[in-house]
Structures are given as C-alpha cells and as structure tokens.
Amino acid sequence: MSKFAIGDKVDRATDDHESGVVIAVFSTDDGNFRYAVDTEGYGTLQFLTEEKLVVHPCY
Template identity: 70%
Template sequence: MSKFAIGEQVEIVADDHESGMVVAVFPTVDGSFRYAVDTGGYGALQFFIEEKLAVNLTGRGAA
C-alpha cells in the first residue's frame, strides 16, 4: 500500500522542502512506489520515490 494518496499535499525533503500535490501513484516492479507531484500548480509533474517525500503539515502547496 502506498504511503501517500492522490490529492495529498506533500513536502519534497530532497529539494529545499518545496511542496506540491500528489497527482498519481505508480507501483514499481520491486514493490515500491513512485509519485507524480505537481509542484507548480500548472501541471508540470516531477516524479519522486517515497523516501524523498513527507506529509506537508502546513497545507501549502500547488493548488
């Protein structure tokens, strides 16, 4: 089961704590997950492994 759900606000811990919204979740062949995150609010997606993301508790992010 994936750690983050579509629509959830996340913080990218590997990139100066930029925030965004999960727009897609992809399972990998090894059983882990990759996440498509909209960080700008314009549909430009970045893809991250689970370990590079954290829950965004402030509620800020691409909306």
Template identity: 85%
Template sequence: MSKFAIGDKVDKATGGREGGVVVAVFLTDDGNFRYAVDMEGYGTLQFLTEERLVVHIS
C-alpha cells in the same frame, strides 16, 4: 499500501522543501511506490520515490 494518496499535499524531503500535490501513484516492478507530484509554482510533474517525500505541514 502506499504512504501517500492522490490529492495529498507533500513536500520534497530535501532541497528547500518544494511542495505540490500527488496526482498519481505507481507501483514499480520491484514493489516500491513512485508518485507523480504537480509541483506548485512550476507547472511541472516530478516523479519521486516515497523516501523523497514528506507530508506537507501548513
């Protein structure tokens, strides 16, 4: 089961805590999860592994 779900607010674990909202969850061929995150303020999607994300803390 994936750690994050569509609609979850997340931050990148490194690199200044940029954040966004999970818009898609993918299961890779090797059984890991990858997330499409709509990055706030950038208007772009980033595809990140579970290890590179943390729960957004308000």
C-alpha cells in the same frame, strides 16, 4: 500499500521542501511506489520515490 494517496499535499524532503500535490501513484515491479507530484509554482510534474517525500505540514 502506498504511504501517500492522490490529492495529498507533500513536500520534497530535500531542495528547500518544495510543495506539491500527488496526482498519480505508480507501483514498481519490485513493490515500491513512485509518485507524480504537481509542483507548485513550476507547472511541472516530478516523479519521486516515497523516500524523497514528506507530508506537508498544516499551519
């Protein structure tokens, strides 16, 4: 089961914790997951592994 779901707000674990929203979840042939994240402020999609994401803190 994937750690994140569509609609979850996440931060990159590196690169100054850029924020974004998960818009798609893909399973790989080896059983891992990749996430398409709509990065705020850039208007781009980034495809990231689970290890590179953390839950966005709610303030």
